Amino acid sequence: MKPKKSCLKCPVCDTELYVVEQMNLYKCDQNHAFDRAKEGYVNLLLSHKKKSKNPGDSQEMVVSRQSFLAKGFYEPISDEINKTVKAYFKSVAKTPETFLDLGCGEGYYLKRLIQSLEHAQTAYYGLDISKSAVKLASKNHKEAHWIVANSFFTPFSDHSLSGILSVFSPIDMSECKRMLKEDGVLIRVFPETNHLMQLKEVIYPEIKVKEYEQYLNDLEGLEVVSVKNVAYDITLKNEDLVQLLLMTPHFWRVKEENKIALLKMDTIVVTVSVSIGVYQQSKGRL
Ligand SMILES: C[S@@+](CC[C@H](N)C(=O)[O-])C[C@H]1O[C@@H](n2cnc3c(N)ncnc32)[C@H](O)[C@@H]1O
Numbered sequence: 001m002k003p004k005k006s007c008l009k010c011p012v013c014d015t016e017l018y019v020v021e022q023m024n025l026y027k028c029d030q031n032h033a034f035d036r037a038k039e040g041y042v043n044l045l046l047s048h049k050k051k052s053k054n055p056g057d058s059q060e061m062v063v064s065r066q067s068f069l070a071k072g073f074y075e076p077i078s079d080e081i082n083k084t085v086k087a088y089f090k091s092v093a094k095t096p097e098t099f100l101d102l103g104c105g106e107g108y109y110l111k112r113l114i115q116s117l118e119h120a121q122t123a124y125y126g127l128d129i130s131k132s133a134v135k136l137a138s139k140n141h142k143e144a145h146w147i148v149a150n151s152f153f154t155p156f157s158d159h160s161l162s163g164i165l166s167v168f169s170p171i172d173m174s175e176c177k178r179m180l181k182e183d184g185v186l187i188r189v190f191p192e193t194n195h196l197m198q199l200k201e202v203i204y205p206e207i208k209v210k211e212y213e214q215y216l217n218d219l220e221g222l223e224v225v226s227v228k229n230v231a232y233d234i235t236l237k238n239e240d241l242v243q244l245l246l247m248t249p250h251f252w253r254v255k256e257e258n259k260i261a262l263l264k265m266d267t268i269v270v271t272v273s274v275s276i277g278v279y280q281q282s283k284g285r286l
């Protein structure tokens with residue numbers, strides 16, 4: 001049987017990567033081969049390109065995020081992402097052929113997107129540098145292809161993707177531009193200054209106000225189509241608070257006494273405030 005074409009390229013030699021279903025592996029013409037793990041994911045991160053043994057979010061962070069997200073606290077964000085993706089493809093009168101969640105974590109947003117789009121013809125991919133995250137994603141969600149790789153040097157071919165989603169994850173705009181098709185779209189979710197502010201007020205003696213303009217400028221040849229803010233309050237019980245803290249980088253930065261103050265709280269009302277940016281290839285700059 002002929003191997004199936006994919007939109008992936010070999011991380012060793014950059015030539016096209018094929019899926020050989022009957023052998024459960026990905027292979028290029030130069031015979032570089034990458035096994036599919038028993039959970040279904042493929043690891044395309046070369047060990048000499050890793051900066052640490054286990055890059056990305058740890059198992060503990062991933063499991064905390066999964067428990068927190070399962071309670072629905074970020075469901076309005078996911079619903080708005082799904083609405084945005086649907087509206088975009090309706091506006092260009094196309095069905096996405098290929099769609100990637102970049103920095104997908106354990107797959108919460110991609111899973112809900114697949115359910116909401118019902119596009120059986122679309123090939124869905126989730127990519128994260130954390131093996132723990134991708135392992136969990138592929139165990140739980142069989143409807144997508146899961147890949148361990150680096151967002152800054154992805155194994156996707158040039159102009160191979162109809163859509164890219166990035167939620168709270170590090171991203172390289174020029175790499176996104178390279179991967180996107182001519183009429184492809186990048187949907188990027190980023191936190192606003194007041195996101196989780198009440199939590200930050202307890203754990204940091206001084207809050208640094210971040211400049212989020214970078215999300216709207218410095219686009220490396222992509223242009224902003226629209227930006228929509230999603231904001232609402234959530235009430236967290238102590239257990240939720242612990243999970244939220246563990247799933248974010250805050251936990252590792254906070255001083256012990258501030259951590260204790262937070263962990264003593266029974267409940268806290270916290271503002272969720274994010275923006276969803278839609279970006280396209282700039283005309284004539286592919
Ligand atoms: C804040 S989490 C967001 C995860 C998921 N999008 C969500 O919102 O549930 C950031 C994710 O980016 C991943 N990450 C960090 N650096 C990365 C890189 N260079 N390439 C790919 N993923 C990376 C982490 O492992 C983590 O899963």
Ligand SMILES: [Zn+2]
Nearest residue numbers: 010013028032
């Ligand atoms: Zn190769």
